[in-house]
Amino acid sequence: MKFGVVIxxxxxxxxxxxxxxxxxxxxxxxxxxxxxxDLQGCDMVVLPGGFSFGDYLRSGAIARFSPIMTEVxxxxxxxxxxxxxxxxxxxxxxxxxxxxxxxxxxxxxFICRNVNIRCETSRSLITSAIEPGQVLTIPIAHGEGxxxxxxxxxxxxxxxxxxxxxxxxPTGKLDDAANPNGATGHIAGVCNKGRNVFGMMPHxxxxxxxxxxxxDGRIIFESMLGALLERS
Amino acid sequence: MSETASQPLTTVETAKKLGLLxxxxxxxxxxxxxxxxxTELSIFSVMWSEHCSYKNSITWLKTLPKxxxxxxxxxxxxxxxxxxIGDGLACAFKIESHNHPSALEPYQGAATGVGGINRxxxxxxxxxxxxxxxxxxxxxxxxxxxxxxxGVVKGIGDYGNAFGIPTVGGEVYFxxxxxxxxxxxxxxxxxxxxxxxxxATSYGAGNPxxxxxxxxxxxxxxxATFASEDxxxxxxxxxxxxxxxxxxxxxxxLEASLEVITTGAVIGMQDMGAAGITCSTSEMSAKGxxxxxxxxxxxxTRQEGMLGWEILLSESQERMLIVVEKGREADVLAVFDKWDxxxxxxxxxxxxxxxxxxxxxxxxxDVPAHDLVLGGGAPVYSREYAEPAYFQEYRKFSIDSIPVPxxxxxxxxxxHLIGHPNICxxxxxxxxxxxxxxxxxxxxxxxxxxxxxxxxxxxxxxALTVDCNxxxxxxxxxxxxxxxxxxxxxxxxxxxxxPTAITNxxxxxxxxxxxxxxxxxxxxxxxxxxxxxxxTPVTGGNVSFYNQSVFDSKVEPVFPTPTIGMVGLLTxxxxxxxxxxxxxxxxxxxxxxSRNDINSSEYLYSHLGVKGSPAPFLDLDxxxxxxxxxxxxxxxxxxxxxxxxxxxGLFISLFxxxxxxxxxxxxxxxxxxxxxxxxxGESQSRAVVSVRPEMQEAFVEHLSASEVDFTFLGEVTDxxxxxxxxxxxxxxxxxxxxxxxxxxxxxx
Numbered sequence: 001m002k003f004g005v006v007i008x009x010x011x012x013x014x015x016x017x018x019x020x021x022x023x024x025x026x027x028x029x030x031x032x033x034x035x036x037x038d039l040q041g042c043d044m045v046v047l048p049g050g051f052s053f054g055d056y057l058r059s060g061a062i063a064r065f066s067p068i069m070t071e072v073x074x075x076x077x078x079x080x081x082x083x084x085x086x087x088x089x090x091x092x093x094x095x096x097x098x099x100x101x102x103x104x105x106x107x108x109x110f111i112c113r114n115v116n117i118r119c120e121t122s123r124s125l126i127t128s129a130i131e132p133g134q135v136l137t138i139p140i141a142h143g144e145g146x147x148x149x150x151x152x153x154x155x156x157x158x159x160x161x162x163x164x165x166x167x168x169x170p171t172g173k174l175d176d177a178a179n180p181n182g183a184t185g186h187i188a189g190v191c192n193k194g195r196n197v198f199g200m201m202p203h204x205x206x207x208x209x210x211x212x213x214x215x216d217g218r219i220i221f222e223s224m225l226g227a228l229l230e231r232s
Numbered sequence: 233m234s235e236t237a238s239q240p241l242t243t244v245e246t247a248k249k250l251g252l253l254x255x256x257x258x259x260x261x262x263x264x265x266x267x268x269x270x271t272e273l274s275i276f277s278v279m280w281s282e283h284c285s286y287k288n289s290i291t292w293l294k295t296l297p298k299x300x301x302x303x304x305x306x307x308x309x310x311x312x313x314x315x316x317i318g319d320g321l322a323c324a325f326k327i328e329s330h331n332h333p334s335a336l337e338p339y340q341g342a343a344t345g346v347g348g349i350n351r352x353x354x355x356x357x358x359x360x361x362x363x364x365x366x367x368x369x370x371x372x373x374x375x376x377x378x379x380x381x382x383g384v385v386k387g388i389g390d391y392g393n394a395f396g397i398p399t400v401g402g403e404v405y406f407x408x409x410x411x412x413x414x415x416x417x418x419x420x421x422x423x424x425x426x427x428x429x430x431x432a433t434s435y436g437a438g439n440p441x442x443x444x445x446x447x448x449x450x451x452x453x454x455x456a457t458f459a460s461e462d463x464x465x466x467x468x469x470x471x472x473x474x475x476x477x478x479x480x481x482x483x484x485x486l487e488a489s490l491e492v493i494t495t496g497a498v499i500g501m502q503d504m505g506a507a508g509i510t511c512s513t514s515e516m517s518a519k520g521x522x523x524x525x526x527x528x529x530x531x532x533t534r535q536e537g538m539l540g541w542e543i544l545l546s547e548s549q550e551r552m553l554i555v556v557e558k559g560r561e562a563d564v565l566a567v568f569d570k571w572d573x574x575x576x577x578x579x580x581x582x583x584x585x586x587x588x589x590x591x592x593x594x595x596x597x598d599v600p601a602h603d604l605v606l607g608g609g610a611p612v613y614s615r616e617y618a619e620p621a622y623f624q625e626y627r628k629f630s631i632d633s634i635p636v637p638x639x640x641x642x643x644x645x646x647x648h649l650i651g652h653p654n655i656c657x658x659x660x661x662x663x664x665x666x667x668x669x670x671x672x673x674x675x676x677x678x679x680x681x682x683x684x685x686x687x688x689x690x691x692x693x694x695a696l697t698v699d700c701n702x703x704x705x706x707x708x709x710x711x712x713x714x715x716x717x718x719x720x721x722x723x724x725x726x727x728x729x730x731p732t733a734i735t736n737x738x739x740x741x742x743x744x745x746x747x748x749x750x751x752x753x754x755x756x757x758x759x760x761x762x763x764x765x766x767x768t769p770v771t772g773g774n775v776s777f778y779n780q781s782v783f784d785s786k787v788e789p790v791f792p793t794p795t796i797g798m799v800g801l802l803t804x805x806x807x808x809x810x811x812x813x814x815x816x817x818x819x820x821x822x823x824x825x826s827r828n829d830i831n832s833s834e835y836l837y838s839h840l841g842v843k844g845s846p847a848p849f850l851d852l853d854x855x856x857x858x859x860x861x862x863x864x865x866x867x868x869x870x871x872x873x874x875x876x877x878x879x880x881g882l883f884i885s886l887f888x889x890x891x892x893x894x895x896x897x898x899x900x901x902x903x904x905x906x907x908x909x910x911x912x913g914e915s916q917s918r919a920v921v922s923v924r925p926e927m928q929e930a931f932v933e934h935l936s937a938s939e940v941d942f943t944f945l946g947e948v949t950d951x952x953x954x955x956x957x958x959x960x961x962x963x964x965x966x967x968x969x970x971x972x973x974x975x976x977x978x979x980x
Contacts, residue, residue: 009572010480012396016671019688049669051394054480110389112666113659114676139676141393141666206668211686211805213677 001225004032004042006072006088008063013049013086013205020205021046025221034066044081044224045072047088049141049203059102059144060090069095081125082197083224086142089189089199097197098190099157100149105142106182112141114214115180117165117188117202118172124191126198127164129223135172136165136216138202140180145201147183147190154185165189165200234594235540239270246270250277256611263603271541271589271597275604278507278545279514282777285610288743289775292756300769302732304426308607311352311432311502313771315733317801319690322426324358327366327419327698327737327797329776333474334416338383342416343391343477347549349420350395351503354486355552357430357493358422361672362685363392365402365418366698366737366795367661370411370781372653372978377406380414382979387477388418389664394479395486399665400673401683403698404975406653409706409790412781417737419698419797423687430493432502432512434555434581435520439499441579443509444568445485445551449534451475452508452547481550481573488571489552495567497560504551510544510604512553513579513587517601518608520555523586526579528596540591555581620747622844626707629845631830636906639959645912646954648839649880650887650967655834656974678810679892680727681876682800693808695729695800701879701914702791707832708847709754709792710761715847715916716796717762718855719878724800725859726874726919728809728866731766735797736773741789743777751792759794765852766859768798809866811875812892813922816950818872820899821931822882823865824858824918825941828909834880835912849915854940858917861940870923870931877918883911883961885920886945887954891968898955899946911956922948 003021007014014031022029030040039045052063063069069091076082076097084092092098105111114137119130130136149157157163166186169178179186181201189200204217240246247257250273260268260276268276282288298307304322305314312326330345346363353360365388370377392399397420434441452475492498500520502512509531513524528543538546556564561577568575582588587604589597603609637645649655667673674684674693682695699720705712721731736759741748763770779790802808813820830836831845865871873893877885890897901910923931935942949955952964 010394010483012394012483012669016669019671050396051480051483054394054478056480109386110393110664110666112393112668113663139668141668143393203668206671209671212671212674 001027001044002042003027003029003044003046004039005029005046005048006032006034006068008034008050008052008066010052010054011048011050013203017046017048017205020208020221024208025225032068034068037067037071039071039075044083045075047082047084047091049086049088052087052091059087060094063091064094073097076197079194079196083126084199085203085205086201089201090144092197092199098192098199099153100147100190102144103146103148104144105146110143111180112139114139115202116168116170116178118168120163120166121161123161124164124195124198126220126223129226130219133172135168135170136219137214138204138207138217140202142201146181147187149184157190160193162191162193163187164191164198235591235596236269236594242268242270242273246273250274251281252277256280259611263600263609271544272599274541274545275510275597275599278510279604280610282775283506284511285606286775287611288613288615288777289738290606290612291614292753295756296760296770297763298769300733300767303769305429307770307772311355313733313735314429315771315799316426317694318692320426321423321687323421323423323694323799324353324356325419325421325735325797325799326352326772327417327735327795328352328774329737329739330416330418331413331739331776331779334384335413337474338380339387340474340476342384342387344475344549345416345418346388346391347477347479347482348505349418350397350482351505353420353422354489355432355501355503356424357428357490358424359490360397360420360422361670362421362696363397363399363419364696364698364797365399366700367402367404368410368415368793369406371408372406374411376411378979384414384416385661385664391477391479393666395483396669398667398669398673400667400675400685401696401698404658404661405702407703407791409781409788413779413790415739415779415790415793417795419735421694421696421799430498430501432516433500433520434516434524435522436499437522437581437583439558439581440556440561440577441524441526441581442554442556442564442575443531443551443578444554444575445573446478446481446548447532447534447574448543448546448548448551450538450542450546453542453545475547475549477549484571484573485550485552488568488573492564492567495560495563497557497563499555499557501552501554504553506547508544508546508548509553514601514604516553516555517585517587518605521585523582523584523601524579525582525588527590529592530576530578532574532576540589540596544589615743615749616746617750617753618746619750626844627846629831629842631828631909634830634840637908642907642911643961645835645839645908646883646961649834649884649912651970651974652834652838653974653978655880655884657972658975659972660975660979674808678808679812680808680810681723682727682729684727684802684808691804693802693805695724695727695802697723698795698797699723700793700795702793703837704832704847705755705794706791707845709751710758711847711850713755713758713794714762714852715850716794717759717766718850718852718916720796720798721766721768721859722876724798725862726809726811726876728807729800729802731768731798731800733771733799734763734768735771737795738773738775739779739790739793739795740777741780748789755792755794762852765856807866809874811873811889813889813895813948814872814893816895816948818922818924818948819928820897820945820947821921821923822918822943822945823862823921823940825854826902826905826910826943827913827915828906829915830909830913833912833914835908851917855917857940858919861938862919865921865934870927870934871921872924873922875920877920879914881912881914882920887967889920890954890964891971896949896951896953896964897946898949900957902943
């Protein structure tokens with residue numbers, strides 16, 4: 001499987017993502033520069049975390065207009081896979097590739113720590129190997145991660161099974177204290193209606209290296225590879 | 233009218249206003265052979281400020297050990313020292329203060345402190361991989377402290393998080409002495425391949441000089457001079473001397489700077505921090521024994537109509553000066569174009585060591601590089617020092633004046649410490665920093681006394697820590713500073729790593745006060761002795777004088793605060809040792825000698841309210857023996873957890889190991905000692921270890937054969953209780969709730 005990791009100016013989790021995909025998952029990875037228009041034949045485009053263009057306006061609001069994003073949107077429209085983590089998720093929301101918006105955390109503070117998320121569905125490329133209800137411990141690191149969507153959008157997402165992850169306590173319960181940023185419905189990760197574009201605030205690439213003592217995030221990458229292998 | 237013609241002739245009065253002494257003004261006239269114009273005098277004033285010249289400290293700094301088998305670049309040679317860490321890699325690291333800006337404008341002051349220290353690292357060609365910081369604030373209940381602390385933490389977070397380097401460790405400490413003058417010390421640690429370092433030098437007449445990065449504005453003018461005067465009520469008028477940070481530009485500058493080095497076209501590079509273009513042009517020229525001709529009107533500016541001296545002195549952030557091999561300009565321009573950054577030639581390297589600055593063709597300043605810089609013509613002073621009266625007063629304290637508390641009193645003291653702002657969890661702060669970006673922080677899921685940073689693709693890791701209990705330093709500068717080094721080394725050792733080298737951030741009051749200077753001299757002596765003992769040379773750092781608060785119109789210097797940033801090396805990741813209790817039934821031992829010593833402990837100072845006492849006991853040989861033994865125990869797999877005894881004493885160490893492992897403990901004290909001293913005393917050179925029952929025999933045999941004292945304390949328990957001498961000191965979960973909630977409560 002060929003991955004393309006987009007590098008915006010201000011991306012800072014790009015190399016963490018590349019390291020996991022290339023060195024830990026053993027996949028072919030190319031870097032996609034924001035000024036380019038060539039996706040180099042990637043099966044999946046990954047939008048990494050960071051502070052694209054400084055995120056002084058609204059997170060992801062400027063990156064969404066990068067030259068490469070024209071191609072990413074076209075790729076998604078053709079049914080191609082796109083995966084956005086943290087700032088990448090914010091860019092996907094700004095580009096309208098996934099529903100909802102990501103607002104300032106309820107605490108109005110940046111939060112970096114391990115959190116628990118519950119898998120809501122196995123019906124997606126990135127959760128295909130995860131049991132619904134299974135709890136993963138994966139870190140978050142963001143100032144603007146409070147997922148928001150109006151009630152009709154939420155209802156539609158619900159009926160389409162588009163919510164992939166929700167923040168929960170270690171047992172899987174949706175406790176308010178376990179919702180770090182105040183996200184609507186505890187939503188931590190979603191997909192689009194076509195189920196080919198995925199966004200999540202937690203960083204699975206930060207929980208994939210045995211040397212860091214937590215590999216809960218690996219199952220998300222394994223899901224992708226397993227599902228794709230099955231298909232090919 | 234031309235710029236120089238419109239400037240009034242400088243006098244000794246002008247010099248004084250710029251922070252220069254009358255004799256320094258005379259010396260400048262002598263160097264130039266004439267009266268300097270205002271621009272030239274401004275250049276001398278910033279370059280001869282304490283911040284740039286170390287004129288009041290260098291004599292003593294030179295007594296610190298800077299040589300060592302692992303040193304590739306020694307202190308003072310480049311922007312930061314360089315240490316060999318094996319596998320063909322070197323580590324560059326440094327700590328720096330941003331106290332004065334943070335006192336006035338906490339958010340930008342702290343943010344630009346982070347930016348500045350990272351530039352010091354990547355200007356050498358090293359990629360920063362970790363950041364730490366050491367913060368000191370006044371009374372945590374005061375509105376002023378809350379404002380300062382929220383601003384500083386947000387400033388560090390916003391800058392460091394966007395820049396994208398993890399903040400892996402630090403310390404936060406409160407005392408009223410910092411009420412008006414917080415200390416904000418930021419440390420950056422970077423890695424590069426041995427032999428690939430870029431020097432801050434300039435040579436080769438005709439080579440072009442480029443300014444790259446952000447445009448130049450009017451922020452931070454005379455910032456270095458401002459940082460070298462007393463903080464007073466009137467200091468708020470100096471807010472324009474505080475710089476404004478842009479972490480996005482810094483991130484681009486980092487990537488572009490590291491990329492431009494790979495072109496091979498770079499002769500030398502230096503970041504612009506204090507004193508901006510003035511400092512970078514003069515230091516690079518003096519190092520390379522060449523001159524420069526600089527056209528200030530070519531510098532990209534943020535606003536129109538900036539004068540030559542303003543451009544020269546601006547401390548606008550996120551800028552670098554690069555000297556490039558003539559003919560290779562296009563390669564350099566291409567890199568900065570890729571990253572959408574300014575890259576403009578502003579001058580050329582010349583023969584001779586003269587710096588000539590022009591504005592629209594007019595020569596506005598003509599000064600010799602050598603005479604401006606540290607090690608060149610910058611003044612060097614030996615300041616007077618005198619032992620302050622309090623020192624002998626503090627020494628009169630006797631533990632016998634304190635009655636030994638009963639069981640209830642001990643419990644009360646224990647809970648006081650658990651809930652004390654100087655001891656409680658720092659999570660309210662650390663959660664606001666991205667500690668995991670870069671995927672190298674090995675301590676997130678495996679806490680140890682030092683932060684462990686992975687070197688990907690090797691079996692090695694770095695162990696990093698910052699330490700200083702400034703109350704000890706106030707009580708006894710020499711012993712207190714030796715303790716700061718000893719504690720840093722102990723933290724490294726307790727994590728399974730070997731102490732390698734230190735950087736220091738020396739925060740003191742006004743050096744012209746003999747009593748203040750006495751604390752500085754003592755600190756340097758203590759640091760030198762400890763660094764020699766642990767073979768941890770000093771690779772560089774920073775001096776910040778003039779830190780003080782005003783109480784009832786009386787000026788009080790802050791506690792002398794020589795913050796130690798230490799780097800250690802974990803030679804194999806299998807030696808990584810954590811601090812948490814692992815299994816119920818494991819045996820708990822205290823390794824190291826107990827003493828009837830409560831000197832300068834948090835227990836004595838804040839629980840009992842005794843403000844003056846000597847520093848806790850330290851013997852450097854005893855400390856070194858402990859380090860050797862602990863490393864042996866770790867390498868042999870004889871211990872399951874190791875945690876040093878420091879602030880709050882043995883009881884707090886036990887609590888912290890229990891908290892991290894979610895397991896209780898049941899221990900007995902040693903009747904040979906006062907129970908309060910045994911539990912809460914802060915005498916040095918001790919660690920709490922837990923031992924699996926099957927390892928007990930080997931452990932005891934090993935310890936018995938060593939010269940280090942040890943005491944059996946008790947065992948780790950399943951039930952979450954803290955039991956001491958059969959008395960339940962409380963429920964661990966409740967204690968954790970208190971411990972974790974203190975700072976959030978104070979800052980709400």
